[in-house]
Amino acid sequence: MSLLYKHLRVHQVFGANTDVGKTILTTALVRASAFTKPGAFYLKPVSTGSMDVADDEHIKRYTAPWKDRVFTECLYRYQEPVSPHLAVKLAAEQSGHSQPIIPSDETFVASIATHIRGCAAKIKQTSDMYVETAGGIHSPTLSGTTQVEAYRPLFLPTILIGDSKLGGISTTISAYESLVLRGFIVDSVLLFRDKYYRNWEYLQEYFADRGIQVTSLDPPPELLANPSENFVSTQQYYDSLMTPTAENGILTALKHLDSCHVKRLQELDSMPRRTLDSIWWPFVQHGLFKEEKDVNVIDSAYSDFFSIRTPPTDASSPPTSLLQPQFDGSASWWTQTFGHAHSSLTLAAARAAGRYGHVMFPRATNLPALKLAETLIHEGPGKGWASRAFFSDDGSTGMEVALKMALRAYSKRHNLDRASQKTLGILGLKGSYHGDTIGAMDACEEVGVYTCEWHNAKGFWLEPPSVSIQKGKVVVTVPPSIAGDTATRHEMESLSWTYDVQKRLSSELATVYKDYLRRTLSSLQARGSPRLGALVLEPLVMGAGGMIFVDPLFQRVLIDVVRNAEATPPSSTWSGLPVIFDEVFVGLHRIGMESTPPLLGVNPDISVNAKILTGGLVPLAVTLASNSIFEVFLSENKADALLHGHSYTAHAVGCEVANETLSLIKKVIASPEYTQAQQRWETSPGEASTVWSLWDPSFIDAVSRMERVSDVMALGTVLAIKLVDDNAGYTSHSAEEVFKPLLAPEDDRILFSSPGGAPFGVHYRTLGNIAYFMCSLTTTRGNLQTLEDKLWQILIPK
């Protein structure tokens, strides 16, 4: 991850193309740094086929007057003047090895990061460092990954060497745009002042509009045949670039780079105060977080990690990077799918923005929205039951749409008058959460702090039985209200069995549930109040309500009872009450399955997806509906229509990103890491479990046996640990306190599993006495293992 030091300014040098003068201009920069500062570092991670001398040798030769201050290094060197990915293969062939030894991208980045950290530790005085890449910005590095992608985890500020030849305006701008697509900070463009093509004139203006300084420098002299003459002429050239009279010379460029560095440091330092002065955070009591140290400054993010500002705690210790990796342990509020800043999603967003911007949706269509609707209905969570997709902006608005659909369907069928429509209630579960707009809130109970002035809960909420792992046993806990005379604690034979709803339908517990639900619903009906208009469920897991893993059998039986499934044959129209599945949190593989209906064995009439829908990039929600719901709104009268919409409905950017997400998910779930995780949960070799998790089953088992732990559960990417705590509830901070050591990076190993290998802390969120940890679908076992170790260390009795 990012490296940033106050005393060591590090820039990476990318070229708009190969042969644009990258080494010459970097040499000029190293000389200028050596001339003005106590240290100048040069790193050429990969060097291929220098005809004359290697790049780092060239630098050494022409910075000889400051040889005590100049430190050059090359990590991987190949003789063949071809792209590095090819050079490594050719080198293997030449040396008689058929299989080249290719460092992985992780190793590659870690070795660069280690080198930078080493330099930062070596020197205490203000110094500069240049990391020169090979070829053009998208030239493949050793593994074949293009450089601009391979260097991204380090997020170093960038100098782009422009192309001064014919066509160079184009290659320079395109290279710049590829850098922008990876979020890089481009501080400077340097190029030769070619008098014939005059690219610098055009580019100076072009980049000035974009706030980037262009420095143009005289081109080098022609290569002379006589080496010593050539040396002299080259040295004279380099000297000429440093003369104070040289218009726009290298010292000006250096000064600008220094000022960019200072500005960046100042900006980072000012961000906590400025944030405390201007931002109103969601869900945060500002009275409890009013110190600068309370602000997590996220400078950039990559994969599962934030790069956060970490001011040095001890001035006497060796200088550490002001930016440190932090594992995004809440998957950025449950949205991340492939980690941050995934370039396929960025390109998808760019593609739609470039083709459409946002275009009108009612009575219109565009390809990204149409494709997304079709995929969701025919191959996604709507498969087998949904006929229509209605787009909105977030889970909360998606649920408002769902509620409008369901309540209209019920009202129409029962011919309700306006007064009855307004008080129509929701049948739901205690602990539900559907979002923060008033309609979504009104579908949930008014309990605890999660309420507000206009919150006016309408409905009836049942206390659900739940599943958890306690001391190595899978337990279904049935509330006394349901259990009656029967047991409240049911040890299950396995997690897989617990989620085998079809088989459990004939269990005793199914009868207990059925009897209870029939009794309860009959008495509600007899009482006549509240009159219920929809069944609304978060299938399997109620997230915001406290990571409650609801017994799936209970939800299934509830749906059957509501639909009176035994009495009426399965029908294409909704029966009893319209059933809404709020899959905003659980949907699209968050809990290890695309959608919950297959597991529950029943389809909803309406469902809502969001969060993972866009892979964790931009807001978008979709409400899917069966044809029987759609037809309720169908007439020749506008007043019957679903009069709901948001300006950016089905915005092309969101839909295209969602399409890319769904297509990438297909690849991920077929990947070896995913398969291996599933295998770890097999009930017996080759026998898949009904449910599984990316978290390790033996870790889950072990944690569940710990003294301080009351319950554990894991499904898919979600791990929830409930602590033994008397003062539970949403306002409790017990879990937050216990897990605080996670925030601090442990510095007891050589190399860590973060990109670049730095030690890292973990960002996490708690719900009272429950801490939950959530990863993306692509989080590596290495990182999960590190997290599991950290959690273990915290929970183990001291």
Added chain:
Amino acid sequence: MSLLYKHLRVHQVFGANTDVGKTILTTALVRASAFTKPGAFYLKPVSTGSMDVADDEHIKRYTAPWKDRVFTECLYRYQEPVSPHLAVKLAAEQSGHSQPIIPSDETFVASIATHIRGCAAKIKQTSDMYVETAGGIHSPTLSGTTQVEAYRPLFLPTILIGDSKLGGISTTISAYESLVLRGFIVDSVLLFRDKYYRNWEYLQEYFADRGIQVTSLDPPPELLANPSENFVSTQQYYDSLMTPTAENGILTALKHLDSCHVKRLQELDSMPRRTLDSIWWPFVQHGLFKEEKDVNVIDSAYSDFFSIRTPPTDASSPPTSLLQPQFDGSASWWTQTFGHAHSSLTLAAARAAGRYGHVMFPRATNLPALKLAETLIHEGPGKGWASRAFFSDDGSTGMEVALKMALRAYSKRHNLDRASQKTLGILGLKGSYHGDTIGAMDACEEVGVYTCEWHNAKGFWLEPPSVSIQKGKVVVTVPPSIAGDTATRHEMESLSWTYDVQKRLSSELATVYKDYLRRTLSSLQARGSPRLGALVLEPLVMGAGGMIFVDPLFQRVLIDVVRNAEATPPSSTWSGLPVIFDEVFVGLHRIGMESTPPLLGVNPDISVNAKILTGGLVPLAVTLASNSIFEVFLSENKADALLHGHSYTAHAVGCEVANETLSLIKKVIASPEYTQAQQRWETSPGEASTVWSLWDPSFIDAVSRMERVSDVMALGTVLAIKLVDDNAGYTSHSAEEVFKPLLAPEDDRILFSSPGGAPFGVHYRTLGNIAYFMCSLTTTRGNLQTLEDKLWQILIPK
């Protein structure tokens, strides 16, 4: 705008760099087309400095066997082998002209489009056309605009000629990404099979992952000194590319391009049916729009125009493009700011996606969100009163947040119990609209069709006086309930005077308003029900409620009366009722001013912005609050916090796009077009009007005098025309019927103001008997003039 013909497949040919073999591979394609089809068209819009022969001459020479079928053309030719923007300057210098004649981008695109239209009309049989660009994709064209931007309005499918030399992997991928950023469809990558660098091997795999076919072809033979020998060898080379045995030869590439064309046509044709089968549109009665012709298929968009599918109505007429421009007359539901697909916004979105993806916001910060909050508070709509920015996803959620803030402030001050909190009402105006989530709806009356089951309006809504232009006069119409014995119709001396609120405060009407409001509010207070907890206003214009231009004096007096402004000195805490300004529609220059407080002369306590906030690209909303509101939620108790949030709160992409938007707006409002429009509305030369519009004042005046028109009003980008109609209301389709001719492009001129110069229809939206037209901040006078003409033609008595 886009051109697409069934019988004529048109591809543009872009190069990853200059000198990558663009002309050679295009020649090979033209030959292959000529060999297999009745027509092959080649267009080189700009040609610079061919050393040997010009590109089009080269094509002619090597397609001689099919000379009856090959049509080549070059529009602009320059001798100097430099970038076109430089070539045109040098040519001027050489010919003794100091000022080069540089065609504007509009002329450039129009001449290419005219040529393509001409070719399509000339030939009836299946043919191919290649438009070969000059240099690399970002090489500047004649005006200096880079080519990829200049060609964007035509949105032609693209062939990218890859770079087979060292560094060519990088330049090819970067060029591809620059094409993606403009939304281009890249059908094919062609490059030479250089055996040493082997770029094609890498690129084939790279692009296969992205669904793009790469064809590699043998490189051309070396140039021979003897012209006739060279001709023979070159011709042999071209022939070799066409042999059926040639692995991956040019005929394979041709076949692929043909299949892409067919697929694109089929996809477009299938979209209406598929949309009708899967999409649930917002605000649309599907029962009224169930034919394929009812679906507006938007293939792409650019500037103020959609490119829409327009199947030929008459098979016998000359073939017209299947895609036609359509003016986006509702600014895509009131969001567009600079027109569609503006590359600065695309790059801003890409930059944030590449740097952050989406990152956790509570207790955290990121630069785009922080900068946006600061800009809005210190330099934007919050200037002078706001202290905090709370982010959410759309206008509706932004208003829910605002209501939660206001109701809490009121409840706390008055120590309300839960029951009273729930029934707390809103003081508002009849015709208000604040969004479609239940909380936002409950702040509005239940009238007309715009309601739903749970809609339970809480509050009291006053009927407001309104401003309009009737028969050339500016009239304030006061409802009888307010006017009492005084006049209901007030002819004002001018529009500028009408909006000079400060001056009008001492007018008689101000006293009428004040008396009425004091009386009404006292009687409400005496009655005790509903108890009011907030004043909520859409300042100046109520959009969705029917484009009602409310008399600003009435809103100002209302705020003063509610705050009891005369009795208490101006205070830093809210007084009377917290005041919310819903500026979602009117804010950020939609009606010609950044924000409404300066005009009204009072600040709100809370305000909401969305729509233009992100320049019309992605959803984002912000609720701004004064410190006095923020402090209500401040304590050491989490339960007191504003417990509201959405997963993608302050998503970096939205915030960065918003920052770019606010910065671009600064440039736009300083532009000559903007200044000229303001000058047209001056009350006397040099005397600015308090309000103004991009629409022409004399057009407004003339329309207001027409027989069929009851009222007209225009502010900023908004024009509203109210028709004389007895059957008004939201379900009325009268305006929709009257303006239907707008949909059809008028074909009575040579060249039109759309990019590319094709005739265009106008997409528009109506609210009952009101038609409104909305442009972006950058819509040209030419386009507005065309619209004004079209409207005039429709309204003029026949």
